[in-house]
Amino acid sequence: MFTRPRFLATAAVALASAAALAGCASDTASSEASLTVEDPWVKTVESGMSAAFATLTNSTDADLTVVSASSDAAPMIELHEVVDGEMQEKDGGFTVPAGETLTLQPGGYHLMLMGVEEPIAAGDEVAFTLELEDGSTVGFTATAKDFDGANEDYDGESMDMDHSSDAEASMDAESSH
Template sequence: MSSRIRLAHFLPAIALTLGLLAAGCSTDASSTTAAAEAPAAPAASAATETTISITDPWFKAADKGMTAAFGTLVNNTDKPLTIVSATSDVSTMELHEMTMKDGKMVMQPKEGGFVLPAKGKHELSPGGDHLMFMELKSPVQAGDEVTFTLKLADGSTVPFTAVAKPYSGAEESYAPDGGMTMSSGSASK
């Protein structure tokens, strides 16, 4: 009988020890889960730090030839970023700017790319900086979606999709040498 009494005294101690071990395992498991999740948060914020977003992206619908994409590029990082090129399946592309030369507004490739200041914006608009589609491979009608990819100076890329819209603009005429003349009419969307 004395061995039964001793066993009765040890059972609560054994149960308590097993309970603590189980609790310790649960704590370790949740710590392991939390530790496994912890690295994901910095990775997500790191992705945010290198992200450029675009507000109201759109593409000028066209049957052939040249056309352009517009919108507002937003730098979501704490450092300046430079867009050095753009690509698309629908056409070869160039970064373009509008500038005055010899009293005329002309379009030309943007030397050095588009620089987005830290936490800043860069407007792409008709009559200003824009993403130029040089020779469309097929017509892009109003409502079509056009995907293009921006390449940054650090080698990273950012894809975007823009919706094609009808736009008569300032009735610009693209010259084969890359020049552009504009009529005296005003631009309207």
Template sequence: MSIAVQSGSSHRKATRRAVLSGVASTIVVLVAACGDGGTSATGQPSPEASTSPLAAAALVVEDPWVKATDDGMTAAFGVLVNETSADITIASVATDVSPVVELHEMAMQDGAMVMREKDGGIVVPANGSHTLEPGGDHIMLMDIARPVLPGDEVAFTLTFADGTTSQFTAVAKPFAGAEESYDPDMDMDNG
């Protein structure tokens, strides 16, 4: 199941959370009705129950945005909110704006700040959040296929470690802060 998540007012966020919670609850009931109740013969939770793909249904992306640019590279940002009691790992991201999308981090290496692909994806802690921001972790779009102009809406598909997916849309904004360069000639360590 894919769920489109867009930025909005606090009221819309609360409504989104209620809808997501209701959808997840409905799916849990349906899965339980079709399965063995998630327990093994010993009465312990089965492995399927502890690694359920339902966790991905409760990830919310708050205030998503993309740095507007005419060509080359750009990045997407926002706050990833995990409303479940299990960690959620984002393994990859895709968008039709870029053929190559990577999860990146900014890290100190040999006394210098470098941008590199984040090993193991991005883990959003249980009942917690993870911020994607300029100068920190972000979604990197390389060799963009078309300009991303201020006001454009860019659709993304997140793929989680368990193989499930979720979608969100981010609005493009002009941004010159954090002294970062998403220039194709920039020296990046790809880890």
């Protein structure tokens, strides 16, 4: 038989259980959100390759490693570093030491967007997801900015991926010898 006091007691137990579970969920969420992303931005591009930058802050007492990144803006994103003026994939990902920050910046560590097909224009907001070594993820949105600096090489080629004039010049130089 349905009685209001029994129903209220059952409802109170259910609510208390849900609250306790919600508390556990928020603890998990806060540990996953222990890496914060500050001042994110992405370089404008018509198509081809671009790069994203930010400051990553680790608020835990253990090192955190970013192992991959994704975005709808590019079918592939690699974690890169610049060594002797040339970009290369960063083996092992980006480690953010416990209680410290890691800056992703032109001429250093960065997220390399590859195969961009749609223009990223100044002022666009681009969503990214970082995956950490423990499987947790951190999402952020970066604002697109015009940027002409850094000009690092990628496997000896310029970042704009328009090498037809370079190839033609090279072929002309070879044929003149």
